[in-house]
Every structure is written in structure tokens, then in C-alpha cells.
Amino acid sequence: MNRIPRDTSGEPNPLAVLTLDDLRLRTSEKWRAYPADVLPVWVAEMDVPLAEPVVRAVTEALAIGDTGYAAGTAYAEALAAFAERRWDWGGLAVGRTALVPDVMLGVVEMLKLVTGPGDPVVVSPPVYPPFYEFVAHMDRKVLEAPLGADHRLDLAALEEVFESAVAHGGRAAYLLCSPQNPTGTVHTEGELIAVAALADRYGVRVVADEIHAPLVAAGVRFVPYLSVPGGESGLxxxxxxxxxNLPGVKAAVAVAGPAAAADLARLPGEVADGASHLGVIAHTAALREGVAWLDALLAGLDANRRLLSGLLAEHLPSVSHRAGEATYLAWLDCRALGLGDDPAQVFLDRGRVALSSGIPFGTGGAGHARLNLATSPDILTEAVRRMRTATA
Structure with missing residues (x-):
């Protein structure tokens, strides 16, 4: 899995193409949430031009007016082929998939299939803040089984919370973030097998958010949860x-393990109508024809991880940081700087650089900030310089 040598096929580093002036023409959230004097390195948007096959596919669809409702299984087929080629996983059966509007709305629909109102949903913080928001909005109760100090799954804590979650006889689910956002941890095969065994022992259903799966660092192995022994009942x-970088053209695929096929079959048919047809076209083109672009991006992200580690060591040595194994997000422990529970607010107020506050990520988030390193080396360097200015 993920052992295939990367082949950029002459693709330029997508992170080194656009200038700050180019990026400030954008009207998306990353570039419009703050005033123009703020350098944004927060929300999960990348500062890249799109892969040419994606642009071509969407442009051709627009040219012929192909802007109706999504249909068919092309996206799932492309994902299955990518999974087999990239992760040596041939178990993604198109017949056990469903189109959903996006990953978080898909998470909601999967949780509706395996839990009811008031049931507990376990998460492992620090973790993506919408896990809390969406779960609470759908009238489920969030239980925390925090990561260990090493940012890895704490299996003893997980077992304790699983036992508590089912103690009163109700249904429970574990919302697994894999790879983990914000720490960039990639769960090992052994860890996932242990999660599956615990879930089976306590009757907890696992729903895995694997949106960051294509974004692993060189030499790191991503393991799909549904591929491990015991993962057959997962979603x-x-x-x-x-x-x-396609969050604005929404589409995602829900995948069921063999023992969860009947659950997925109960998904209301109208859910698929929420996916963007242009999104499906874009995502399918990316998976089928955008792999060289992805590999060039991954090489650029590897370089940026090294650059960030060097910049922090030179300018902010009190900030503790482990280079992530995946994602393009860096989780910064700023507690030694003495900036309080929300250092991101200090960086914004004093340095005019926007990071994500660690507080909404749950237990373990106070005193931390998340930095998006999917940008140019120049912008990344300027971001750290502004952070250093904020601490002076």
C-alpha cells in the first residue's frame, strides 16, 4: 500500500505556481474571511492551480450544458481503481457504494443508519471541529476518547469509552478520522485492527472519515479501515x-464493508441528489487522470513540511511540532510561548496571520493552533515571520 514510486511526469510543483497577488483574486472563504492585510494559513483550501484534467473535464461539461443531476457510478469506479492502484486495496466494491453530497453530510447519513437520537458517538480529539458540530446538531451525544500524548490512538482509553457508551444498552458509533486532522497521524494497520476488535467486542459501529487518504507523506502507508480484518461492518x-483542492465542487462516496451493505442499502435515495454533477465530473477526472499532479503536490508538501520544521526551529523554537504523516495541516503546540489558550488569536491580532484556533478541536486543543502548509514556500516563510513578530 502506497509503495508505488511517485511519478510527477514533469508536473511542476503546484504549490510554487501562484503568487500572493494571484491568490488574492480568489473569492473563497480562505481569502475573504479576513481583511486584506491578514495572511491566511488556516482553513483547508490549497493555494494551487487545479490539475489540468479536472479543468478540462469541467470545462467540457459546461460547454455542452452538462449541468444536470448526478447519475451513475463513474466516481465510485474511479475511486475503486485509485484505491487498488494506490493502496493495493481491491475490496472497494462499487456495488457497496453510494453517492453523497460531501464527506460530512455523508458522515451524518451513515450515523443515522447505525445510531438513533440520543445515542453516543465517540471521537478521538484533538479532531476536526465539525465532528462535534454535526453530531450535536443531529441529536447525538459526543463522547471523547482522546489521542495519546504521541498523537496516536489510545486504545485503552478507547475501550473504556466504548464500554461506557454501550453500558445502558443503546447503540453507539465511533467516528474515526483517518488520517487524523489536525495532527496528521496515519493510523497503522495494527491500530486499525485493534479498533475493529474493540468495536466488535462492544457492538460499536465504526464510521471512518478518510477524506485525507490521498495526502500521505513519502514512505508512509495509508490503510483503509474497511480493508483490515474486523472492518467488514464499517462504513x-x-x-x-x-x-x-475541490471543496467547492462537492461530491463524495460512501463505502460499506461487506457486513454493512444492508445498512447502506437503507440510505434514502434522495441523498445522492445533493451531490453536484460538476463535482462528480471533477472528482472522477482527478482520480482517473490527475495522479501525476497529485504526486507533484505530495513532493511539494514533503518539502514544505521540512521547510516549516526548519523555520520553527530557527524562529519559534519554543513551539513544539511533529511533522505530520499526512494531510497538509500542521498541529502546533504553542503553550510554551505563554500566549494563553488561543494563540491563534494572538497571531492574528499582533502578527496579522490567520491560523485555526486549537480550542474547537476538543480536548488537547487549548494552547495549540493549526497551520495550513499547502501554500508557496514564500508565503509559508512569511507566515512564520509574522508569528514570530506576534511573540516579540
């Missing part, structure tokens, strides 16, 4: 959104 959400 997964996958998408090309993060890997190819």
Missing part, C-alpha cells in the same frame, strides 16, 4: 476533495 466516506 467509510471518501472523496477527491482534499487531495485535489
Amino acid at each position: 467509510s466516506l471518501m472523496s477527491a476533495s482534499k487531495g485535489w
Whole structure:
């Protein structure tokens, strides 16, 4: 899995193409949430031009007016082929998939299939803030089984919370973030097998958000949850959104393990209508024809991880940081700087650089900030310089 040598096929580093002036023409959230004097390195948008096959596919669809409702299984077929080629996983059966509007709305629909109102949903913080928001909005109760100090799954804590979650006889689910956002941890095969065994022992259903799966660092092995022994009753959400910077053209695929096929079959048919047809076209093109672009991006992200580590060591040595194994997000422990529970607010107020506050990521988030390193080396360097200015 993920052992295939990367082949950029002459693709330029997508992170080194656009200037700050180019990026400030954009009207998306990353570039419009703050005043123009703020340098944004927060929300999960990448500062890249799109892969040419994606642009071509969407442009051709627009040219012929192909802007109706999504249909068919092309996206799932492309994802299955990518999974087999990239992760040596041939178990993504198109017949056990469903189109959903995006990953988080897919998560909601999967949780509706395996839990009811008031039931507990376990998460492992620090973790993507919408896990809390969406679960609470759908009238489920969030239980935390925090990661260990090493940012890895704490299996003893997980077992304790699983036992508590089912103690009163109700249904429970575990919302697994794999790879983990914000820490960039890639769960090992052994860890996932242990999760599956615990879930089976306590009757907890696993729903895996695997949106960052294409974005692993060189030499790191991503293991799909549904591929491990015991994962057959799990449900997964996958998408090309993060890997190819397509959050604005929404579409995702829900995948069921063999023992969860009947659950997925109960998904209301109207759910698929929420996916963007242009999104499906874009994501399918990315998975089929955008792999060289992805590999060039991954090489650029590897370089940026090294650059960030060097910049922090030189300018902010008190900030503790482990280079992530995946994602394009860096989780920064800023507690030694003495900036309080929300250092991101200090960086914004004093340095005019926007990071994501660690507080909404749950237990373990206070005193931390998340930095998006999917940008040019120049912008990344300027971001750290502004952070250093904020601490002076």
C-alpha cells in the first residue's frame, strides 16, 4: 500500500505556481474571511492551480450544458481503481457504494443508519471541529476518547469509552478520522485492527472519515479501515476533495464493508441528489487522470513540511511540532510561548496571520493552533515571520 514510486511526469510543483497577488483574486472563504492585510494559513483550501484534467473535464461539461443531476457510478469506479492502484486495496466494491453530497453530510447519513437520537458517538480529539458540530446538531451525544500524548490512538482509553457508551444498552458509533486532522497521524494497520476488535467486542459501529487518504507523506502507508480484518461492518466516506483542492465542487462516496451493505442499502435515495454533477465530473477526472499532479503536490508538501520544521526551529523554537504523516495541516503546540489558550488569536491580532484556533478541536486543543502548509514556500516563510513578530 502506497509503495508505488511517485511519478510527477514533469508536473511542476503546484504549490510554487501562484503568487500572493494571484491568490488574492480568489473569492473563497480562505481569502475573504479576513481583511486584506491578514495572511491566511488556516482553513483547508490549497493555494494551487487545479490539475489540468479536472479543468478540462469541467470545462467540457459546461460547454455542452452538462449541468444536470448526478447519475451513475463513474466516481465510485474511479475511486475503486485509485484505491487498488494506490493502496493495493481491491475490496472497494462499487456495488457497496453510494453517492453523497460531501464527506460530512455523508458522515451524518451513515450515523443515522447505525445510531438513533440520543445515542453516543465517540471521537478521538484533538479532531476536526465539525465532528462535534454535526453530531450535536443531529441529536447525538459526543463522547471523547482522546489521542495519546504521541498523537496516536489510545486504545485503552478507547475501550473504556466504548464500554461506557454501550453500558445502558443503546447503540453507539465511533467516528474515526483517518488520517487524523489536525495532527496528521496515519493510523497503522495494527491500530486499525485493534479498533475493529474493540468495536466488535462492544457492538460499536465504526464510521471512518478518510477524506485525507490521498495526502500521505513519502514512505508512509495509508490503510483503509474497511480493508483490515474486523472492518467488514464499517462504513467509510471518501472523496477527491482534499487531495485535489475541490471543496467547492462537492461530491463524495460512501463505502460499506461487506457486513454493512444492508445498512447502506437503507440510505434514502434522495441523498445522492445533493451531490453536484460538476463535482462528480471533477472528482472522477482527478482520480482517473490527475495522479501525476497529485504526486507533484505530495513532493511539494514533503518539502514544505521540512521547510516549516526548519523555520520553527530557527524562529519559534519554543513551539513544539511533529511533522505530520499526512494531510497538509500542521498541529502546533504553542503553550510554551505563554500566549494563553488561543494563540491563534494572538497571531492574528499582533502578527496579522490567520491560523485555526486549537480550542474547537476538543480536548488537547487549548494552547495549540493549526497551520495550513499547502501554500508557496514564500508565503509559508512569511507566515512564520509574522508569528514570530506576534511573540516579540
